[in-house]
Amino acid sequence: MPDNKNRPWVEKYRPRTLNQVTNQKGIIGRLKQFVNDKSMPHLIFAGPAGTGKTTSALAMVREIYRKKMAININYLELNASDARGINVIRTYIKDFAKSKPPLDIPFKILILDEADNMTSSAQQALRRTMEKYTKNCRMILICNYSNKIIPPIQSRCVVFRFSSLNQEDIKERVKYVASQENLSLTPDGLSSLVQVSHGDCRRAINYLQSCGTISKEIDQETVFRVAGEVPSNKTTNILKAALQGKLQLSIKLLEEIVNEYGLSGINIIKNIYRELYDLEISEDKKIELSKILAEFEYRLSQGATEEIQLKALLAKIVLLHDVK
CATH class of the missing domain: 1.20.272.10 (Zinc Finger, Delta Prime; domain 3)
Incomplete structure (x- = not known):
């Protein structure tokens, strides 16, 4: 187990259940229904960075499988930036998708992050894998731009569009993490963190952690220096x-x-x-x-x-x- 003290705060404080994901309420409601029904189609989560796409996917996996052993066997997460070529689809992903889940598990889940970075040929191969092994495996494709996903894949998925977080959502999350880490935020420091995050909660928390290595009291000046921005x-x-x-x-x-x-x-x-x-x-x-x-x-x-x-x-x- 990694030392909790040295873990990135975005991982340390990542919501672990769908109920803990406080934004994107309409989407979360639909995902909860999939969990209750123990059934889901292939999904595309599209939207800006830091809006809860990967967090929501991981939370849904935990709630569908419940037990850690079931998660380890039936769930695979890949970053398409590292696995963007056709060979990975034809071997690694295909091997995972074609093997049947245990009898008490309805289906396996593959999360493919940054799917919009995949080459066109890799996407075509992925489409065929989705088609052939859909009974065994459901896929969640996570991307910033859904228009970079080829239409044949889009037509096989339900697309959820995540919107940027509003300032109040980011402010509350930053305040929570700061209190857990015994950091003091001045009012202008908090406002500045929200400003430089540009709707990306992950970025705000990363900046908060960087500021925390400099000082336990975080003001506007510290935030702007860490973020590489100016007032x-x-x-x-x-x-x-x-x-x-x-x-x-x-x-x-x-x-x-x-x-x-x-x-x-x-x-x-x-x-x-x-x-x-x-x-x-x-x-x-x-x-x-x-x-x-x-x-x-x-x-x-x-x-x-x-x-x-x-x-x-x-x-x-x-x-x-x-x-x-």
């Missing part, structure tokens, strides 16, 4: 200075946050983009700014020099100063 007012000040035609001031403010927070160019652009639509400027300017940010993000992704590109980005935003 929104600092990003907004850079944008406002550039839009007012003050190039030197905007560059000075940019250099300050780079030196203080050590952000990459891509992270800076993402921070600017998040603040863009709250600015009191015309819709036309927002559209133009979006295009500019996309252009410079692409340049950086192609290996262009960060300092030059970020200053060129600000110069281009300054040119919007005279645009009505």
Whole structure:
């Protein structure tokens, strides 16, 4: 058994039953019905990261099988990023699916995480396995984007779409974990953790654990340093200075946050983009700014020099100063 002290908190505090999954109530209600009926179709869980897809699948497995021995024999979890090729489907997954479960178990369950990373040929092979061995094995495919799953697989599954968690759900979960770990969260520290999670509860808890290694009292400053983000007012000040035609001031403010927070160019652009639509400027300017940010993000992704590109980005935003 791994030392509980050293376990990632996302695993340590992962809900173990469907009743403990407090969000996605409509979906959880349907999954409980599958458990009660001891019957389920193939499933696709789609939606953003950190919304409870894998947690819900694991909780359902526990409730269907109940006993640990039954889980060990009848359940298999794979990450499709590691097992994305056709050979894994034709051998490992096929071998698991074709062997019959014990008499007192209705079916085996295969959880395939990050299924949208599978190659097209692997998905075709998986479709055939699903078709042939559906009596023995039911599959739960977990993905961010269901449109990356081929239609023949989608048509054989019930698709559940998980939505991003609201801020209150994340806030309550973070507060619970912090109290269990004897951490003190300042009000701005808690709000900042929710802000930088962007609807991803797993990310919020990971950031909380990282902050906890730095200090037992977690404030806004600690959160932003760990998350590689900056307080929104600092990003907004850079944008406002550039839009007012003050190039030197905007560059000075940019250099300050780079030196203080050590952000990459891509992270800076993402921070600017998040603040863009709250600015009191015309819709036309927002559209133009979006295009500019996309252009410079692409340049950086192609290996262009960060300092030059970020200053060129600000110069281009300054040119919007005279645009009505």
